[in-house]
Amino acid sequence: MSAPDGGRPVALVTGASRTAGIGGAIATALAADGWDVALTYWQPYDERMPWGGEPEGVGQLTAAVQAVGGRAAAIAADLGDVTAPAAVFAMVNATLGPVTALVLSHCESVDSDLRSTTVESFDLHMAVNARASWLLIREFAGQYSGPFGRGRIVALTSDHTAGNLPYGASKGALDRIVLASARELEDLGVTANVVNPGATDTGWMTDELRTVAAERSPLARLGTPADAAALVTFLCSERGGWVNGQLIYSDGGIHT
Template sequence: MYAALVTGVGRRRGIGAAIARRLAHDGWNLALGYHADYDRRVMREDSDVELLAEELRSRGVEVALLPGDLAEPEVPARLVERAEAELGVLSALVMSHCESVDSDYFSTTVESFDRHYAVNVRAPWLLTRAFAAQVGPDGGSVVALTSDHVAFNLPYGVTKGALDRLVIAGATELAQRGVRCNVVNPGPIDTGWMDAETRRKLSAMTPGGQLGSPQTAANLVAWLLSEQGRWINGQRLYSDGGFNPSRG
Protein backbone atom coordinates (compact mmCIF):
# COMPACT_ATOMS: atom_id res chain seq x y z
CA MET A 1 0.00 0.00 0.00
CA TYR A 2 1.32 3.45 -0.92
CA ALA A 3 1.81 6.27 1.61
CA ALA A 4 1.47 10.03 1.13
CA LEU A 5 2.15 13.11 3.22
CA VAL A 6 -0.55 15.75 2.71
CA THR A 7 -0.05 19.18 4.31
CA GLY A 8 -2.66 21.80 5.16
CA VAL A 9 -5.25 19.32 6.45
CA GLY A 10 -6.54 21.14 9.50
CA ARG A 11 -10.24 21.45 8.62
CA ARG A 12 -12.58 18.85 7.18
CA ARG A 13 -14.06 21.27 4.63
CA GLY A 14 -10.67 22.30 3.21
CA ILE A 15 -9.00 21.21 -0.02
CA GLY A 16 -6.40 19.22 1.90
CA ALA A 17 -9.10 17.19 3.61
CA ALA A 18 -10.82 16.48 0.27
CA ILE A 19 -7.50 15.27 -1.14
CA ALA A 20 -6.99 13.04 1.89
CA ARG A 21 -10.47 11.53 1.47
CA ARG A 22 -9.92 10.82 -2.22
CA LEU A 23 -6.51 9.23 -1.59
CA ALA A 24 -7.96 7.11 1.22
CA HIS A 25 -10.64 5.97 -1.24
CA ASP A 26 -7.82 4.92 -3.57
CA GLY A 27 -6.13 2.97 -0.78
CA TRP A 28 -3.35 5.33 0.27
CA ASN A 29 -2.03 5.41 3.84
CA LEU A 30 -1.82 9.03 4.93
CA ALA A 31 0.25 11.37 7.06
CA LEU A 32 -1.69 14.59 7.60
CA GLY A 33 0.22 17.79 8.34
CA TYR A 34 -1.66 20.66 9.95
CA HIS A 35 -1.22 23.82 12.03
CA ALA A 36 -4.19 24.50 14.30
CA ASP A 37 -3.07 28.05 15.01
CA TYR A 38 -3.48 28.99 11.33
CA ASP A 39 -7.03 27.63 11.27
CA ARG A 40 -7.94 29.74 14.31
CA ARG A 41 -5.99 32.86 13.28
CA VAL A 42 -6.96 33.09 9.62
CA MET A 43 -9.96 30.83 9.01
CA ARG A 44 -11.56 31.61 12.40
CA GLU A 45 -12.28 27.94 12.94
CA ASP A 46 -10.89 25.23 15.17
CA SER A 47 -9.05 22.35 13.58
CA ASP A 48 -11.11 19.17 13.38
CA VAL A 49 -8.45 16.97 11.83
CA GLU A 50 -8.93 14.30 14.51
CA LEU A 51 -12.46 13.72 13.24
CA LEU A 52 -11.14 13.49 9.69
CA ALA A 53 -8.57 10.92 10.83
CA GLU A 54 -11.31 8.78 12.39
CA GLU A 55 -13.30 8.97 9.17
CA LEU A 56 -10.33 7.90 7.06
CA ARG A 57 -9.32 5.07 9.38
CA SER A 58 -12.84 3.69 9.10
CA ARG A 59 -12.02 3.13 5.42
CA GLY A 60 -9.21 0.79 6.36
CA VAL A 61 -6.17 3.02 5.84
CA GLU A 62 -3.48 4.07 8.29
CA VAL A 63 -3.46 7.74 9.31
CA ALA A 64 -0.72 9.64 11.14
CA LEU A 65 -1.43 13.14 12.46
CA LEU A 66 1.53 15.51 12.28
CA PRO A 67 1.07 18.98 13.80
CA GLY A 68 3.69 21.62 13.07
CA ASP A 69 4.28 25.23 12.06
CA LEU A 70 5.90 25.15 8.63
CA ALA A 71 7.25 28.66 9.18
CA GLU A 72 9.84 27.03 11.45
CA PRO A 73 12.76 25.83 9.30
CA GLU A 74 13.25 22.52 11.12
CA VAL A 75 9.60 21.43 10.83
CA PRO A 76 9.37 20.36 7.14
CA ALA A 77 12.11 17.71 7.33
CA ARG A 78 10.76 16.58 10.69
CA LEU A 79 7.29 16.00 9.20
CA VAL A 80 8.72 13.87 6.42
CA GLU A 81 10.86 11.93 8.88
CA ARG A 82 7.91 11.25 11.18
CA ALA A 83 5.64 10.31 8.28
CA GLU A 84 8.21 7.81 7.00
CA ALA A 85 8.72 6.39 10.51
CA GLU A 86 4.99 5.76 10.94
CA LEU A 87 3.99 4.70 7.43
CA GLY A 88 7.16 3.60 5.66
CA VAL A 89 8.72 5.11 2.54
CA LEU A 90 6.51 7.85 1.09
CA SER A 91 5.43 7.70 -2.53
CA ALA A 92 3.71 11.10 -2.66
CA LEU A 93 3.91 14.59 -1.20
CA VAL A 94 0.89 16.86 -1.62
CA MET A 95 1.37 20.43 -0.41
CA SER A 96 -1.98 22.11 0.16
CA HIS A 97 -0.87 24.29 3.07
CA CYS A 98 -0.42 28.04 2.81
CA GLU A 99 -0.16 31.33 4.62
CA SER A 100 -2.80 33.68 3.21
CA VAL A 101 -3.54 37.02 4.85
CA ASP A 102 -5.04 39.82 2.74
CA SER A 103 -2.87 42.93 2.46
CA ASP A 104 -1.55 45.31 -0.19
CA TYR A 105 1.64 47.26 -0.93
CA PHE A 106 1.17 49.58 2.03
CA SER A 107 -0.55 47.38 4.59
CA THR A 108 1.78 44.39 4.24
CA THR A 109 4.29 44.23 7.08
CA VAL A 110 7.79 42.83 6.82
CA GLU A 111 6.84 40.22 9.41
CA SER A 112 3.84 39.11 7.35
CA PHE A 113 5.79 39.04 4.10
CA ASP A 114 8.53 36.94 5.69
CA ARG A 115 6.01 34.51 7.14
CA HIS A 116 4.32 34.10 3.76
CA TYR A 117 7.70 33.37 2.21
CA ALA A 118 8.66 30.89 4.94
CA VAL A 119 5.41 28.91 4.70
CA ASN A 120 4.65 29.17 0.96
CA VAL A 121 8.16 28.92 -0.51
CA ARG A 122 10.84 27.83 1.95
CA ALA A 123 8.75 25.07 3.52
CA PRO A 124 7.83 23.49 0.14
CA TRP A 125 11.53 23.51 -0.82
CA LEU A 126 12.48 21.78 2.43
CA LEU A 127 9.54 19.36 2.27
CA THR A 128 10.31 18.39 -1.33
CA ARG A 129 14.02 17.98 -0.62
CA ALA A 130 13.34 15.72 2.37
CA PHE A 131 10.73 13.74 0.41
CA ALA A 132 13.05 13.21 -2.56
CA ALA A 133 15.86 12.05 -0.25
CA GLN A 134 13.74 9.15 1.06
CA VAL A 135 11.93 7.90 -2.05
CA GLY A 136 12.35 4.29 -3.01
CA PRO A 137 13.43 2.81 -6.36
CA ASP A 138 9.95 3.39 -7.81
CA GLY A 139 10.29 7.15 -7.24
CA GLY A 140 7.37 9.33 -6.27
CA SER A 141 5.25 12.34 -7.04
CA VAL A 142 5.05 15.90 -5.69
CA VAL A 143 1.95 18.05 -6.20
CA ALA A 144 1.56 21.60 -4.88
CA LEU A 145 -1.60 23.71 -4.81
CA THR A 146 -1.19 27.22 -6.21
CA SER A 147 -3.19 30.35 -7.11
CA ASP A 148 -3.24 33.30 -9.52
CA HIS A 149 -4.55 35.72 -6.89
CA VAL A 150 -2.16 38.66 -6.43
CA ALA A 151 -3.63 42.15 -5.95
CA PHE A 152 -4.68 42.97 -2.37
CA ASN A 153 -3.45 39.52 -1.37
CA LEU A 154 0.06 40.57 -2.28
CA PRO A 155 2.43 38.40 -0.22
CA TYR A 156 0.29 35.34 -0.86
CA GLY A 157 0.22 35.87 -4.61
CA VAL A 158 3.92 36.70 -4.86
CA THR A 159 4.95 33.62 -2.92
CA LYS A 160 2.60 31.37 -4.87
CA GLY A 161 4.38 32.54 -8.03
CA ALA A 162 7.68 31.51 -6.47
CA LEU A 163 6.16 28.18 -5.43
CA ASP A 164 5.26 27.44 -9.06
CA ARG A 165 8.86 27.92 -10.21
CA LEU A 166 10.23 25.95 -7.28
CA VAL A 167 8.08 22.88 -7.90
CA ILE A 168 8.48 22.90 -11.67
CA ALA A 169 12.26 23.06 -11.23
CA GLY A 170 11.98 19.83 -9.29
CA ALA A 171 10.73 18.02 -12.39
CA THR A 172 14.21 18.43 -13.87
CA GLU A 173 16.43 18.45 -10.81
CA LEU A 174 14.81 15.43 -9.15
CA ALA A 175 14.25 13.36 -12.29
CA GLN A 176 17.19 11.05 -11.57
CA ARG A 177 15.50 10.13 -8.29
CA GLY A 178 12.31 9.25 -10.15
CA VAL A 179 10.36 12.17 -8.65
CA ARG A 180 7.67 13.88 -10.72
CA CYS A 181 6.60 17.43 -9.81
CA ASN A 182 3.46 19.31 -10.80
CA VAL A 183 1.46 22.34 -9.67
CA VAL A 184 -2.35 22.49 -9.59
CA ASN A 185 -4.36 25.71 -9.68
CA PRO A 186 -7.89 24.86 -8.49
CA GLY A 187 -9.33 28.33 -9.04
CA PRO A 188 -11.58 29.90 -6.38
CA ILE A 189 -12.82 27.23 -3.98
CA ASP A 190 -15.07 28.05 -1.04
CA THR A 191 -13.53 26.42 2.01
CA GLY A 192 -15.29 28.76 4.41
CA TRP A 193 -13.92 32.14 3.37
CA MET A 194 -16.61 33.21 0.88
CA ASP A 195 -19.75 35.16 1.73
CA ALA A 196 -22.85 35.04 -0.49
CA GLU A 197 -21.81 38.05 -2.58
CA THR A 198 -18.31 36.67 -3.18
CA ARG A 199 -19.76 33.34 -4.29
CA ARG A 200 -22.15 35.13 -6.65
CA LYS A 201 -19.42 37.25 -8.24
CA LEU A 202 -16.96 34.38 -8.64
CA SER A 203 -19.62 32.05 -10.00
CA ALA A 204 -20.42 34.64 -12.69
CA MET A 205 -16.76 34.49 -13.75
CA THR A 206 -16.97 30.74 -14.41
CA PRO A 207 -18.57 29.26 -17.55
CA GLY A 208 -21.81 27.62 -16.50
CA GLY A 209 -22.01 29.81 -13.42
CA GLN A 210 -20.83 27.16 -10.98
CA LEU A 211 -17.76 27.20 -8.74
CA GLY A 212 -15.55 24.20 -8.20
CA SER A 213 -15.39 22.37 -4.90
CA PRO A 214 -12.56 20.88 -2.84
CA GLN A 215 -13.45 17.59 -4.50
CA THR A 216 -12.77 18.91 -8.00
CA ALA A 217 -9.21 19.72 -6.96
CA ALA A 218 -8.85 16.38 -5.19
CA ASN A 219 -9.84 14.48 -8.33
CA LEU A 220 -7.01 15.98 -10.36
CA VAL A 221 -4.44 15.48 -7.60
CA ALA A 222 -5.44 11.82 -7.23
CA TRP A 223 -5.10 11.30 -10.97
CA LEU A 224 -1.63 12.85 -11.00
CA LEU A 225 -0.58 10.40 -8.29
CA SER A 226 -2.08 7.43 -10.14
CA GLU A 227 -0.42 5.15 -12.67
CA GLN A 228 -2.39 6.92 -15.42
CA GLY A 229 -0.90 10.29 -14.45
CA ARG A 230 2.75 9.24 -14.34
CA TRP A 231 3.62 10.86 -17.70
CA ILE A 232 2.54 14.31 -16.52
CA ASN A 233 5.57 16.16 -15.15
CA GLY A 234 6.77 19.74 -14.77
CA GLN A 235 3.31 21.18 -15.45
CA ARG A 236 1.14 23.94 -14.01
CA LEU A 237 -2.36 22.57 -14.44
CA TYR A 238 -5.68 24.38 -14.10
CA SER A 239 -8.70 22.68 -12.53
CA ASP A 240 -10.87 25.80 -12.38
CA GLY A 241 -13.76 25.12 -14.75
CA GLY A 242 -12.56 27.85 -17.12
CA PHE A 243 -12.62 30.59 -14.45
CA ASN A 244 -11.92 33.95 -16.06
CA PRO A 245 -12.01 37.24 -14.06
CA SER A 246 -12.77 39.20 -17.25
CA ARG A 247 -16.23 37.61 -17.32
CA GLY A 248 -17.25 39.38 -14.11
Protein backbone atom coordinates in the same frame (compact mmCIF):
# COMPACT_ATOMS: atom_id res chain seq x y z
CA MET B 1 -2.13 2.28 -6.35
CA SER B 2 -0.07 -0.25 -4.41
CA ALA B 3 3.38 -0.22 -2.86
CA PRO B 4 6.10 -2.58 -4.14
CA ASP B 5 5.42 -4.97 -1.22
CA GLY B 6 1.73 -5.12 -2.11
CA GLY B 7 0.68 -2.78 0.70
CA ARG B 8 -0.66 0.72 0.46
CA PRO B 9 1.79 3.48 -0.51
CA VAL B 10 2.15 6.50 1.76
CA ALA B 11 1.05 10.04 0.87
CA LEU B 12 1.95 13.10 2.91
CA VAL B 13 -0.64 15.89 2.62
CA THR B 14 0.26 19.20 4.25
CA GLY B 15 -2.30 21.70 5.47
CA ALA B 16 -5.15 19.26 6.14
CA SER B 17 -6.94 20.42 9.27
CA ARG B 18 -10.53 21.18 8.26
CA THR B 19 -13.19 18.89 6.86
CA ALA B 20 -14.27 21.71 4.50
CA GLY B 21 -10.75 22.37 3.22
CA ILE B 22 -8.97 21.28 0.06
CA GLY B 23 -6.27 19.48 2.03
CA GLY B 24 -8.85 17.44 3.89
CA ALA B 25 -10.63 16.51 0.67
CA ILE B 26 -7.33 15.42 -0.87
CA ALA B 27 -6.41 13.30 2.14
CA THR B 28 -9.71 11.41 2.14
CA ALA B 29 -9.75 11.02 -1.67
CA LEU B 30 -6.24 9.55 -1.67
CA ALA B 31 -7.23 7.13 1.09
CA ALA B 32 -10.21 5.99 -0.97
CA ASP B 33 -7.82 5.44 -3.90
CA GLY B 34 -5.62 3.10 -1.89
CA TRP B 35 -3.15 5.30 -0.01
CA ASP B 36 -2.10 5.47 3.61
CA VAL B 37 -2.12 9.15 4.52
CA ALA B 38 -0.09 11.35 6.83
CA LEU B 39 -1.38 14.89 7.20
CA THR B 40 0.03 18.01 8.78
CA TYR B 41 -1.98 20.74 10.44
CA TRP B 42 -1.41 23.89 12.45
CA GLN B 43 -4.39 24.95 14.54
CA PRO B 44 -2.99 28.38 15.54
CA TYR B 45 -3.19 29.40 11.87
CA ASP B 46 -6.83 28.38 11.53
CA GLU B 47 -7.73 30.06 14.79
CA ARG B 48 -6.50 33.45 13.60
CA MET B 49 -8.27 33.20 10.25
CA PRO B 50 -11.88 34.36 9.65
CA TRP B 51 -13.22 30.78 9.46
CA GLY B 52 -11.74 29.86 12.84
CA GLY B 53 -10.39 26.57 14.06
CA GLU B 54 -12.11 23.19 13.78
CA PRO B 55 -10.92 21.30 16.86
CA GLU B 56 -12.48 18.01 15.74
CA GLY B 57 -11.45 18.34 12.11
CA VAL B 58 -8.15 16.47 12.24
CA GLY B 59 -9.71 13.58 14.12
CA GLN B 60 -12.55 13.38 11.61
CA LEU B 61 -10.11 13.34 8.69
CA THR B 62 -7.97 10.59 10.18
CA ALA B 63 -11.12 8.60 10.93
CA ALA B 64 -12.21 9.02 7.30
CA VAL B 65 -8.85 7.69 6.10
CA GLN B 66 -9.14 4.69 8.40
CA ALA B 67 -12.75 4.06 7.39
CA VAL B 68 -11.63 3.12 3.86
CA GLY B 69 -8.82 0.87 5.05
CA GLY B 70 -5.94 3.32 5.23
CA ARG B 71 -3.51 3.97 8.02
CA ALA B 72 -3.44 7.59 9.16
CA ALA B 73 -1.03 9.86 10.99
CA ALA B 74 -1.70 13.46 11.99
CA ILE B 75 1.24 15.74 12.74
CA ALA B 76 1.04 19.25 14.17
CA ALA B 77 3.65 21.27 12.30
CA ASP B 78 4.47 24.95 12.25
CA LEU B 79 5.90 25.14 8.74
CA GLY B 80 7.23 28.61 9.42
CA ASP B 81 9.85 26.82 11.54
CA VAL B 82 12.84 25.85 9.41
CA THR B 83 13.25 22.59 11.35
CA ALA B 84 9.66 21.42 10.81
CA PRO B 85 9.98 19.72 7.37
CA ALA B 86 12.71 17.33 8.51
CA ALA B 87 10.80 16.58 11.71
CA VAL B 88 7.62 15.85 9.74
CA PHE B 89 9.36 13.35 7.47
CA ALA B 90 11.02 11.67 10.42
CA MET B 91 7.64 11.17 12.08
CA VAL B 92 5.96 9.91 8.91
CA ASN B 93 8.76 7.44 8.26
CA ALA B 94 8.55 6.19 11.84
CA THR B 95 4.77 5.73 11.82
CA LEU B 96 3.76 4.86 8.24
CA GLY B 97 6.98 4.35 6.27
CA PRO B 98 8.63 6.11 3.31
CA VAL B 99 6.57 8.69 1.44
CA THR B 100 5.68 8.03 -2.20
CA ALA B 101 3.52 11.12 -2.82
CA LEU B 102 3.98 14.61 -1.38
CA VAL B 103 0.99 16.95 -1.69
CA LEU B 104 1.61 20.56 -0.68
CA SER B 105 -1.70 22.16 0.27
CA HIS B 106 -0.60 24.22 3.26
CA CYS B 107 -0.42 28.00 3.12
CA GLU B 108 -0.11 31.27 4.93
CA SER B 109 -2.77 33.60 3.52
CA VAL B 110 -3.51 37.00 5.01
CA ASP B 111 -4.97 39.62 2.69
CA SER B 112 -2.85 42.75 2.28
CA ASP B 113 -1.80 44.86 -0.67
CA LEU B 114 1.44 46.42 -1.89
CA ARG B 115 1.25 49.34 0.54
CA SER B 116 -0.21 47.68 3.61
CA THR B 117 1.88 44.49 3.72
CA THR B 118 4.37 44.43 6.57
CA VAL B 119 7.86 43.01 6.25
CA GLU B 120 7.01 40.47 8.95
CA SER B 121 3.94 39.27 7.06
CA PHE B 122 5.82 39.07 3.76
CA ASP B 123 8.60 37.05 5.36
CA LEU B 124 6.13 34.67 7.02
CA HIS B 125 4.32 34.05 3.72
CA MET B 126 7.62 33.29 2.03
CA ALA B 127 8.72 31.04 4.89
CA VAL B 128 5.53 28.94 4.89
CA ASN B 129 4.49 28.93 1.24
CA ALA B 130 7.88 28.87 -0.49
CA ARG B 131 10.71 27.96 1.88
CA ALA B 132 8.85 25.16 3.68
CA SER B 133 7.73 23.73 0.35
CA TRP B 134 11.32 23.65 -0.89
CA LEU B 135 12.49 22.00 2.33
CA LEU B 136 9.70 19.42 2.22
CA ILE B 137 10.57 18.58 -1.38
CA ARG B 138 14.23 18.32 -0.44
CA GLU B 139 13.41 15.93 2.41
CA PHE B 140 11.19 13.90 0.09
CA ALA B 141 13.94 13.63 -2.51
CA GLY B 142 16.44 12.59 0.15
CA GLN B 143 14.32 9.70 1.40
CA TYR B 144 12.63 8.55 -1.81
CA SER B 145 13.74 5.05 -2.73
CA GLY B 146 11.51 4.16 -5.66
CA PRO B 147 10.24 2.53 -7.62
CA PHE B 148 11.39 4.70 -10.49
CA GLY B 149 8.53 6.60 -12.08
CA ARG B 150 6.15 6.27 -9.13
CA GLY B 151 7.08 9.21 -6.91
CA ARG B 152 4.74 12.19 -7.00
CA ILE B 153 4.83 15.86 -5.98
CA VAL B 154 1.71 17.98 -6.36
CA ALA B 155 1.31 21.53 -5.05
CA LEU B 156 -1.73 23.79 -4.83
CA THR B 157 -1.26 27.32 -6.11
CA SER B 158 -3.27 30.49 -6.82
CA ASP B 159 -3.39 33.49 -9.16
CA HIS B 160 -4.57 35.81 -6.40
CA THR B 161 -1.91 38.52 -6.21
CA ALA B 162 -3.47 42.01 -6.53
CA GLY B 163 -4.74 42.93 -3.09
CA ASN B 164 -2.99 39.88 -1.66
CA LEU B 165 0.64 40.61 -2.41
CA PRO B 166 2.56 38.32 -0.02
CA TYR B 167 0.32 35.34 -0.74
CA GLY B 168 0.52 35.74 -4.51
CA ALA B 169 4.27 36.40 -4.53
CA SER B 170 5.00 33.38 -2.35
CA LYS B 171 2.74 31.15 -4.44
CA GLY B 172 4.63 32.30 -7.54
CA ALA B 173 7.86 31.19 -5.88
CA LEU B 174 6.23 27.88 -4.98
CA ASP B 175 5.30 27.28 -8.62
CA ARG B 176 8.91 27.71 -9.77
CA ILE B 177 10.26 25.43 -7.04
CA VAL B 178 7.85 22.62 -7.88
CA LEU B 179 8.27 22.88 -11.64
CA ALA B 180 12.06 22.83 -11.24
CA SER B 181 11.62 19.58 -9.31
CA ALA B 182 10.18 17.90 -12.41
CA ARG B 183 13.59 18.26 -14.04
CA GLU B 184 15.90 18.12 -11.04
CA LEU B 185 14.41 14.88 -9.69
CA GLU B 186 14.46 13.05 -13.00
CA ASP B 187 17.07 10.64 -11.64
CA LEU B 188 14.43 9.43 -9.16
CA GLY B 189 11.59 9.26 -11.66
CA VAL B 190 9.51 11.64 -9.53
CA THR B 191 6.87 13.72 -11.30
CA ALA B 192 6.09 17.23 -10.06
CA ASN B 193 3.05 19.31 -10.98
CA VAL B 194 1.18 22.37 -9.77
CA VAL B 195 -2.62 22.62 -9.60
CA ASN B 196 -4.52 25.91 -9.61
CA PRO B 197 -8.04 25.13 -8.39
CA GLY B 198 -9.40 28.65 -8.90
CA ALA B 199 -12.18 30.04 -6.73
CA THR B 200 -12.98 27.20 -4.35
CA ASP B 201 -15.54 27.52 -1.59
CA THR B 202 -13.96 26.22 1.59
CA GLY B 203 -15.85 28.51 3.94
CA TRP B 204 -13.82 31.70 3.50
CA MET B 205 -16.05 33.43 0.92
CA THR B 206 -18.76 35.97 1.61
CA ASP B 207 -22.15 35.49 -0.02
CA GLU B 208 -21.38 38.38 -2.36
CA LEU B 209 -18.07 36.86 -3.44
CA ARG B 210 -19.71 33.47 -4.02
CA THR B 211 -22.25 35.09 -6.33
CA VAL B 212 -19.67 37.09 -8.28
CA ALA B 213 -17.32 34.12 -8.71
CA ALA B 214 -20.12 31.83 -9.87
CA GLU B 215 -21.27 34.44 -12.39
CA ARG B 216 -17.76 34.67 -13.83
CA SER B 217 -17.48 30.93 -14.30
CA PRO B 218 -18.40 29.41 -17.69
CA LEU B 219 -19.91 26.54 -15.70
CA ALA B 220 -21.88 28.91 -13.46
CA ARG B 221 -20.64 27.50 -10.18
CA LEU B 222 -17.77 27.61 -7.74
CA GLY B 223 -15.11 24.98 -7.43
CA THR B 224 -15.39 22.50 -4.57
CA PRO B 225 -12.64 20.80 -2.57
CA ALA B 226 -13.72 17.54 -4.21
CA ASP B 227 -12.95 19.02 -7.65
CA ALA B 228 -9.35 19.75 -6.65
CA ALA B 229 -9.02 16.41 -4.87
CA ALA B 230 -10.12 14.49 -7.98
CA LEU B 231 -7.31 15.99 -10.05
CA VAL B 232 -4.67 15.58 -7.35
CA THR B 233 -5.66 11.95 -6.87
CA PHE B 234 -5.33 11.34 -10.60
CA LEU B 235 -1.89 12.97 -10.71
CA CYS B 236 -0.76 10.80 -7.78
CA SER B 237 -2.00 7.62 -9.43
CA GLU B 238 -0.25 5.43 -11.98
CA ARG B 239 -2.72 6.80 -14.55
CA GLY B 240 -1.28 10.30 -14.04
CA GLY B 241 2.34 9.29 -14.39
CA TRP B 242 2.86 10.86 -17.82
CA VAL B 243 1.83 14.33 -16.62
CA ASN B 244 4.96 16.10 -15.42
CA GLY B 245 6.24 19.65 -15.05
CA GLN B 246 2.83 21.22 -15.59
CA LEU B 247 0.84 24.03 -14.01
CA ILE B 248 -2.73 22.84 -14.49
CA TYR B 249 -5.81 25.02 -14.15
CA SER B 250 -8.71 23.07 -12.70
CA ASP B 251 -11.08 25.98 -12.30
CA GLY B 252 -14.03 25.40 -14.62
CA GLY B 253 -12.55 27.82 -17.14
CA ILE B 254 -12.81 30.94 -14.96
CA HIS B 255 -9.27 32.09 -15.85
CA THR B 256 -9.92 32.07 -19.62
